[in-house]
Amino acid sequence: xxxxxxxxQPRKALASSLAGALLLAGLVGCGTGGSTxxxxxxTNSAGLAPLRLGxxxxxxxxxxxxxxxxxxxxxxxxxxxxxxxxxxxxDTVNAVTTNQADIGFAQDFAILNRIGxxxxxxxxxxxxxxxxxxxxxxxxxxxGKNISSPAELAGKGIITNKGTVVEYWIAKTLEKYKVxxxxxxxxxxxxxxxxxxxxxxxxxxxxxTSGKGAALAKAIPGVKTIATLKTIDTPTIALGVSTESYLxxxxxxxxxxxxxxxxxxxxxxxxxxxxxxxxxxxxNIPKDQALLNLEASKNQLQFTQDTLTTLNDITQWGVKxxxxxxxxxxxxxxxxxxxKATFPDSVTLK
Numbered sequence: 001x002x003x004x005x006x007x008x009q010p011r012k013a014l015a016s017s018l019a020g021a022l023l024l025a026g027l028v029g030c031g032t033g034g035s036t037x038x039x040x041x042x043t044n045s046a047g048l049a050p051l052r053l054g055x056x057x058x059x060x061x062x063x064x065x066x067x068x069x070x071x072x073x074x075x076x077x078x079x080x081x082x083x084x085x086x087x088x089x090x091d092t093v094n095a096v097t098t099n100q101a102d103i104g105f106a107q108d109f110a111i112l113n114r115i116g117x118x119x120x121x122x123x124x125x126x127x128x129x130x131x132x133x134x135x136x137x138x139x140x141x142x143x144g145k146n147i148s149s150p151a152e153l154a155g156k157g158i159i160t161n162k163g164t165v166v167e168y169w170i171a172k173t174l175e176k177y178k179v180x181x182x183x184x185x186x187x188x189x190x191x192x193x194x195x196x197x198x199x200x201x202x203x204x205x206x207x208x209t210s211g212k213g214a215a216l217a218k219a220i221p222g223v224k225t226i227a228t229l230k231t232i233d234t235p236t237i238a239l240g241v242s243t244e245s246y247l248x249x250x251x252x253x254x255x256x257x258x259x260x261x262x263x264x265x266x267x268x269x270x271x272x273x274x275x276x277x278x279x280x281x282x283x284n285i286p287k288d289q290a291l292l293n294l295e296a297s298k299n300q301l302q303f304t305q306d307t308l309t310t311l312n313d314i315t316q317w318g319v320k321x322x323x324x325x326x327x328x329x330x331x332x333x334x335x336x337x338x339x340k341a342t343f344p345d346s347v348t349l350k
Contacts (some may be wrong), residue, residue, distance in 0.1 A: 048080035049253050054092030054104035057085045058192070058212055060130050060297040061092075061105050061238065063279055063290075068264045070278050077256040077263075087191055090114055090163045093241055097123060102246050103257060105129055108237045109168035112315050115333055116324035117163075124335040126247060127240040127258065128307050130297040132229055139296045140210040140236070142173060142227035143217045145199050147206070150174070150227050154183040157204035159195045162188045165236055168314070169208050171323060172232045192216075199223055211293040212285060237310060238297070247335055254338040258301060262343070265299040302346040303336045 043049050051074075055061040065083045068074045074081040084101060086092050092104030093114055106114065111125065132139050142150060150173050160166050174181050187204050189195050192213045198204035200220050209217050217223050229235060247254055268275045276290035285293065311330045318324030331349075340347040 043078075044080055046080070048075060048078055049250075049256070050080050050082065051253050051257060052082050052084065052100070052102045053257075054084050054086060054095045054101035056089045056092065056105070057087060058283075058285075058293075059089070060293075060299070061089070062283070063275075063294060064261065064264050064268075064299070066282050067267065067275055067278050068260055070282055071264070071267065073263050073267070074257075074260050077260045079253065079256050079260065081257075088161050088164050089238070093123070096241055096243060102250070102253070103240060103242050105238055105240055107165035108239065108311055109165040109314055109318070110163060111239055111241060112311060112318060112330070113163060113167070113324050115328060116315070116318065116326045119326060119328060121332070122243045122245060123241060123333060124244050124247060125239045125241055125303075125311075125333055126254065126335050126337075127339045128300065128302050128304075129238040129240050129261070130299045131238070132236040133296055133298050135230070136292065136295045140169070140208055140229050141214055141225045142169070142206060142208050142231075143199075143214060143223050144206040144226040145202065145204075145220065146222040147226060150177040150206070151179065153177070153179050153206060156206065157185040157187050157198070159198055159204045159207035160186045160188055161190075166208050167323065168318070169229070169232065169234060171321070172234050173227060176232050196220070210296060212289055215289065237307065244335060247338060251338060251341070255342045258339060258342045261299075262301055265301070268294055268299065301339065301343060302348075303334065303339055304348045305350050308334070308349060 053065060055065045062085055065081070069081060069083065084095065086095070089104075089106040090110045092101060093106045093111060095101035096104040097120065115123065144150070147153070147156070153174070158170055160170055170186070171181070174184065187198055189198070192209075195204075195207050195209065195213070196216055199207060199217055206226070207217060214225075218225070242254070272291060272294060275294060276287045279285045279290040279293075280287045308331060315324060315328070315330055319327045336347045336349070
């Protein structure tokens with residue numbers, strides 16, 4: 001059975017000695033807050049319905065939102081989208097549950113862990129958004145400092161994001177490489193800058209990261225990739241979440257949101273260079289890196305039997321190993337009505 005990992009807070013003394021790492025980390029984009037006013041229905045003077053969207057900074061959901069806004073795709077589908085960016089995906093879920101956002105997202109383990117910790121029948125998964133592309137060089141990777149394999153992690157520190165899929169990846173990595181979970185130290189962080197600082201100082205020896213974050217981490221002497229999602233055979237699914245009440249009261253907005261996403265996905269697939277140029281200008285991401293980041297996920301709006309099976313398998317693994325607090329019926333937290341109404345062939349649940 002999986003033993004709970006020991007969590008240690010980063011030492012406050014780091015701040016004075018890691019200015020160089022933090023300066024380097026300053027290149028990582030920070031989230032920009034959008035409107036937090038309650039969504040009130042109706043339309044604005046331009047005939048657009050308000051929709052508050054939560055995304056994760058430097059993540060596929062943020063890239064898609066940026067392109068949708070810059071290309072006016074949301075606007076063409078009668079939506080006035082206000083985007084709020086958060087450090088981790090699970091924070092978008094918390095924003096949804098506290099009525100600070102209408103739609104958010106989380107990766108599979110994160111949302112399942114959240115439901116298991118605080119069951120709420122009002123929270124609903126309404127679509128699969130994308131899956132990790134394990135073959136992409138920009139996909140999530142496990143970087144280590146002065147170690148050549150995860151098998152060498154006993155007695156060392158690992159950076160984590162509490163309540164997110166990163167906890168699952170770490171657990172699966174230690175399981176695969178037969179490292180006793182109680183022998184490692186976990187350092188929870190709230191920003192990419194903290195992770196870079198911990199690697200720079202040597203206080204932590206490993207971290208799951210991707211895209212621009214991975215490039216910055218590997219610029220630190222001694223840091224290199226030691227595993228990938230393909231290594232641990234753990235592809236990751238990003239899921240759109242909302243509340244049952246919002247899905248019921250705003251079916252047109254949700255349908256227009258899904259229509260917009262599909263059009264943005266098509267634009268990215270047909271015009272990757274232009275999409276990367278948009279991200280470079282709007283998010284200060286070098287174009288070559290933006291291209292790699294876009295390739296890191298396979299965008300697809302669907303909810304299939306395979307989607308549900310994957311979520312059930314993760315839930316049962318988490319419950320068995322004590323990392324998901326309460327067991328629950330995953331299907332009872334799924335509402336695909338809007339997805340089925342928008343793209344009937346995309347839902348294939350038995």
